[in-house]
Amino acid sequence: MTVVLPVFWSMGQLTTWWSPPVDAVVFAVMLALGLPRAIQAVPRDHLPVAAAGALAGVVIATGCGMLLSGTTAQVLLGAAAFAVTASAAVWLRRFGAAWRTASITAGVPFTAVLVHPLPLDRTWPVLGWMSVGGVVAVCWTLALTSPAATKAPARRSRQRLAPSTRQAVQLLGALAGAFVAGELLDPDHLVWPVLTVLLVSSGNRGRADVLRKGAQRMAGALGGTALATWATSSLAPGDNLAVVAVFGLLALAAGLRPFGYVFWAGGVTGALAFLYGFFGQGGTEVLAHRLIGIAAGSVLAVLAAWYVLPIRARGRSTGDNTTRDARADRTDSAA
Known part of the structure; x- marks a missing residue:
């Protein structure tokens, strides 16, 4: 939150002279929520690579987001x-420490x-403002976040496919299924x-790990969304109390995150429900769509981790422990 609030303040100051779209402000805040943890996972001497990866991810992700709002x-x-570019960011980690650093921040x-x-809107000004939001978030993150002191030791996997490759294929399959589910359940959201x-697929260290975190995240997301959607039904669109609730829930989620992913998922998804309620997309009428969408995403992520090139926690035949390899390859992102 030490990074989130200055980023929000900086984007607000820009409205004094220009009119940045509200999506750029929200985008910058969400980047500020995830980038500090990503920067803390990279070596200090890789900060330029981390910044470049984040800015490249901003442009690519924004382009994808524009297409998702079209015909x-x-x-x-x-x-x-x-789906392809988000998965490719995970797959690139197999090429060494520098690529791993870039992929960590590019995924946020x-x-x-x-x-x-x-x-x-699919316009150059919107792309420019989203890029400005990315630059603001990256600058404040680098100024206020301490990176890792040393490089993480490189570990080679004894599996035929590296854990990062398996994670990338799993993410690709789960994202493809999520987009299909979204189109069938609620194309507008x-x-x-x-x-x-x-959220569920990040940091996948094996089938049991993703099942445990998937269950926690699904429970937290369902609970947070249900409570927040119910609460927003009593707030009028544009009510500033919703904005206060967004930042309050983000701070609470960040503080409770070390005690379990269930708190993080509940706080973040609850904050999103308040955010959408602020723009008139709240109320109990959308609750069922949100809950079904969250449940579908959780199930798809778990199924992909279990049945699409699963990462073994321990190799029985060779005695090798590949959990360390997956842990070394994990992405510490906003999820």
Whole structure:
């Protein structure tokens, strides 16, 4: 929150002279929520690579988000581009420490870009403002966040496919299923199943691990969304109390995150429900769509982790422990 609030203040100051779209402000805040943890996971001497990865992710993720707000053909193209590029960011970690660093920060914008309360206009000014939001978030993160002191030791996997490759394929399959589920359940709000897949799939260290975290995240997301959607039903669109609730829930979720993913998922998804309620997309009438979307995303992520190139926690035949390899490859993102 030490980074989130200055980023929000900086984007607010820009409105004094210009009119940045509200989506750019929300995007910058969500980046500020995820980038500090990502920066803390990279070595100090890799900060330039981390910044470049984050800014590249901003441009690519924004382009995908614009397509997702277009016609049916553009949505299909945007969904395919989103799934492939988000998965490619994970796959690139197999090429060494520098690529791992870039992928860690490049993955954060893909989560942040999903949180746009209004459709993204497919114009150069919108792309420019989203990029400005990315620069603001990166600058404040680098100024206020301490990176890792040393490089993480490189570990080689004894599996035929590296854990990062397996994670990338799993994420690709889960995201593809999430977009299909979103189109079938609620085409106007793809954020819930797709965002949930990103939340549940991050840091996959094996089937048992993703099942445990998936259950916690699904329970937290369902509870947080249900309570927040019920609470927003009594607030009028544009009520500033919703904005206060958003930042309060984000702070509470960040503080309770070390005690379990259930608190993090509940706080973040509850904050999103308040955010959408602020823009008139709240009320109990959308509760069922949100809950079903979150449940579908959680189930898809768990199924992908269990049945699509699963990562073994321990190799019985060789005695090798590949949990360390997966742990070394994990992405510490906004999820």
